[in-house]
Amino acid sequence: MALSAERFKELKIFPWSDVVDWNMAIKSCRQRWRLSCALLEAMLHHSLQPDIISHSTSIPWLPWSAATVALRRIGHVALRPNVVTFGGAINACQKAGHWQSALQLLEAMDTVTVIPNVVTFNSVISACEIGEQWELAVHLLSMLTKFRLFADEMSFNSVISVCERCCQWQAAMAVFAGLRKTQLLPNLISFNSTVSACSKDTQSSKAVALIGSMKEQRVRADVVSYNSIISGNMGQLDAWRKTGQILDDLAIASILPSLITYNSSISTVDAWETAQHLLAATPAVNLMTFSSAIDGCNWSRALELLQRLTWNGLVPNVIAYSSWAWHQTVVLVEQVSGSTVQGTIASCQKAGRWPTALQLLFVMDATAVAPNVVSFNSTIGACETGQWKMEQSLRDDLQVSQWCQAVQREER
Incomplete structure (x- = not known):
């Protein structure tokens, strides 16, 4: 990359500039x-x-592979890399999610007697978080004492976060307990990550207890804290009763529910009337809102919600239809021939039953019974009366399907 005179002037580099001036230009x-x-x-x-x-x-801003090359090049020009240069290269690896390279650089620091600092360890731990290496992250946290370093809030929070991502609630709780034994105070991130880890592993009672202990630490729970518990309630016995209690706690704490709160709550409802009430209370519904409500409905209620979904300007997707008797339809389609399913879709077209036609088309696409042009055209015909958004979406899908089939023929 050649630099023009204008560029040098912009960076305040002149013929008399020394190394300090050049370094300032590089920093900018x-x-x-x-x-x-x-x-x-x-x-x-x-x-x-x-x-x-x-x-x-310059190293921290390089792509990770270029950063590691630049670090090796330093030794070739009689310069000794320090903790800053290593830290910059590790940070570049962390941003790219290359935890193996970040770990190798940390180990290389020991070979050239460069002592890492807390920031260096935090970068490697963050790389482990992206790579979902929770055991390694916990080990790195324990290694800090070997170098007489003290972990900070970021160290603990990053390790708790990777444990949460890997659904390791016991490890997350252990690290959280370790944080409490230090002079550091757990913050909202510490609590929310630990609450989420417990909720993911169906430890809702422990998650609720953690939120209760937040007041002792003078940390105010937010909507994310409660959303984690509601999401963890899904699929459990007595889920709606527990969710109802959480919604009451939200109101008592004067915390406004979010769209995620409503979507997750609807998924735990076992009564259509309650789901209807929550759906009406949701300020800005989306596809997930309707899909969650459809999942708990019978066939006729599901059809009603699918119709309401389109009235809200939304196009049903695979999730919405998967919530509508998906498994039963898959069994049906797999037991009959493709021509039989196409004939059924054609009958749906004549009767104007576009939801049923769409359901069959989606299931065909998910099974060994591949939809063809006839299937698409029949479904498009069923959607022509009033379902113009869905019709256009299907036409786009048909074009993609025809293109894929053409590519497959060429490959053969």
């Missing part, structure tokens, strides 16, 4: 990593040798 590049690399190269052409600060400033 930030995300423009190609420009910072060009400046490093240009320094050599101006008879200036980049120092360790020059490299340390």
Whole structure:
């Protein structure tokens, strides 16, 4: 990347500029990593040798592979990498989700007697979070004492978060307990991650107890805290009673429910009237709202909700239809021939039963009975009267299907 005179002027680089001026210019590049690399190269052409600060400033913004190469290159120019240069390369790996490379760099620091700091460990732990390596994250947290380092809030929160992501509630609770034994105070992120970990593993009683203990730590729960518990109630016995209690707690705490609150709550309802009430109370419904309500309905109620869904300007998707007797329909389709299903869709077209036609088409697509042009056209015909959004969506799907079939023929 060649640099023009205008670019040098913009970066305040002049013929008399020294290494400090060049380093300031490199620092100003930030995300423009190609420009910072060009400046490093240009320094050599101006008879200036980049120092360790020059490299340390540019490395954090490089792509992870380029960052590791740049770190190795430092040793070739008689410079000794320090904790900042290693930290920058590890940070680049963390951003890209390459936890293996981040870990290798941490181990390499020991070979060149560079002592890592808490920020270095936090970057590697964050990389483990992206890579869902919870055991390694817990191990790294324990390694801090080896270097006489003290974990901070970010260290603990990142480890709890990776345990939550991997559904390891016991590990999350253990790390949370370790946080409480330090001079640090758990914050909202600490509590919410631990609550979510317990809720994911159906430990709703422990999650509720954690929210109750937030007051002792002077941490105010938010809607995310309660949403985790409601989501964890789904599929459990007496789910709606527990969810109703959480909704009452939200009201007592003067916390406004979110769309996620309503969607998750509707999924736990075992009575149509209650689902109807929640649906009416939801301020801005979306596809998931209707899909959750449809899941708890009988056939006729599901049809009614599908109709209401389109009245709200929404097009039913696979989730909405999967909630509507999906398994029963799959069994039906798999037991008959493709021509029989196509004939049934054609009958639905004549009767104007577009939801049934769509259901059959979606199930065909999910089973070995592949829909063809006739199936699509019949379903499009069923949607023509008033269901113009769905009709257009199906026409688009038909074009994609025909293109895929053409590609398959070419490959054969």
